[in-house]
Amino acid sequence: MKVSDLGEFGLIELLANIVDKTKNPQNTSWQxxxxxxxxxxxxxxxSSPVQLAxxxxxxxxxxxxxDITGWWELGWKAIAVNLSDIAAMGGIPEYALIxxxxxxxxxxxxISSLYQGMVQIANQFGxxxxxxxxxxxxxxxITVTILGSLEDKSALTRSAAMPGDQIAxxxxxxxxxxxxxxxxxxxxxxxxxxxxxxxxHLQPMPRVKEGQILxxxxxxxxxxxxxxxxxxxxxxxxxxxxxxxxxxxxxxVHPAAQANFKADCQxxxxxxxxxxxxxxxxxxxxxxxxxxxxxxxxxxxxxxxEGLPGQVTLVDTDGKSIPWQQAGWEHxxxxx
Numbered sequence: 478m479k480v481s482d483l484g485e486f487g488l489i490e491l492l493a494n495i496v497d498k499t500k501n502p503q504n505t506s507w508q509x510x511x512x513x514x515x516x517x518x519x520x521x522x523x524s525s526p527v528q529l530a531x532x533x534x535x536x537x538x539x540x541x542x543x544d545i546t547g548w549w550e551l552g553w554k555a556i557a558v559n560l561s562d563i564a565a566m567g568g569i570p571e572y573a574l575i576x577x578x579x580x581x582x583x584x585x586x587x588i589s590s591l592y593q594g595m596v597q598i599a600n601q602f603g604x605x606x607x608x609x610x611x612x613x614x615x616x617x618x619i620t621v622t623i624l625g626s627l628e629d630k631s632a633l634t635r636s637a638a639m640p641g642d643q644i645a646x647x648x649x650x651x652x653x654x655x656x657x658x659x660x661x662x663x664x665x666x667x668x669x670x671x672x673x674x675x676x677x678h679l680q681p682m683p684r685v686k687e688g689q690i691l692x693x694x695x696x697x698x699x700x701x702x703x704x705x706x707x708x709x710x711x712x713x714x715x716x717x718x719x720x721x722x723x724x725x726x727x728x729x730v731h732p733a734a735q736a737n738f739k740a741d742c743q744x745x746x747x748x749x750x751x752x753x754x755x756x757x758x759x760x761x762x763x764x765x766x767x768x769x770x771x772x773x774x775x776x777x778x779x780x781x782x783e784g785l786p787g788q789v790t791l792v793d794t795d796g797k798s799i800p801w802q803q804a805g806w807e808h809x810x811x812x813x
Contacts, residue, residue, distance in 0.1 A: 654749025
């Protein structure tokens with residue numbers, strides 16, 4: 478059955494049933510939800526006096542290609558990219574609002590699969606899908622809004638980096654870009670590598686718990702790596718009015734990327750986007766505590782210095798500057 482056969486209200490009923498049948502009533506967010514899908518607005522009881530909100534849109538052929546992205550994976554990723562923004566603030570995600578713009582000729586099963594991916598990650602992070610909207614369009618557009626809260630009044634921000642801070646990153650930036658290249662170029666790797674790279678690009682795991690740990694351990698500056706490590710570090714430096722120096726030999730490169738993308742693996746780590754790792758700055762003492770408390774790899778890659786706001790310098794082991802190719806995602810860049 479096609480979306481046009483179901484109609485707007487039939488599709489809403491289908492998706493509401495998926496959410497209702499798969500929700501976990503033990504999650505605090507569901508317990509505080511008073512009115513969910515089906516009314517003019519969602520109603521819930523706030524858990525904290527300090528609230529967070531973020532929204533993002535995924536547009537077909539701009540952010541995703543249905544030739545390489547499955548509907549379930551697309552649903553997962555649409556939620557994950559927004560969760561990553563909450564993670565970068567050290568927040569607790571609680572509710573999701575989802576708006577879909579869809580071609581009428583789409584099979585309804587595709588949208589059911591999309592929502593199954595959404596509810597899977599939503600349940601994993603204790604989020605209640607509380608409402609949204611559906612409209613007709615020539616291409617698929619998915620807009621997700623995540624609302625959350627903070628444990629106290631403080632949040633991680635981009636604007637608190639200070640000269641003398643170390644720069645650190647979770648995980649292995651560049652894996653998502655490597656996965657995208659594998660999928661687009663139809664490269665053949667062993668089963669373990671293929672699974673790793675595919676998941677890195679299509680099913681990223683937002684660092685929500687890690688963001689909360691950073692905040693509790695005294696970190697004040699963080700950003701998620703969505704546009705690329707250097708591009709996002711530049712955002713931090715501009716907001717904080719500082720410069721940064723990062724060391725080429727300290728950039729963490731996953732062994733799978735090293736083995737299969739030898740010449741390009743470092744470029745992928747520096748400029749590849751959509752990793753949703755956390756890039757943060759803090760004193761060496763705070764980062765030592767973070768490494769002891771956080772469950773994922775944490776690598777110090779450089780330091781914050783005084784200088785031209787937004788300037789990021791890559792240096793070799795002798796401290797000599799290395800030219801690097803400016804890259805990173807930016808909307809409308811090709812139109813400028």
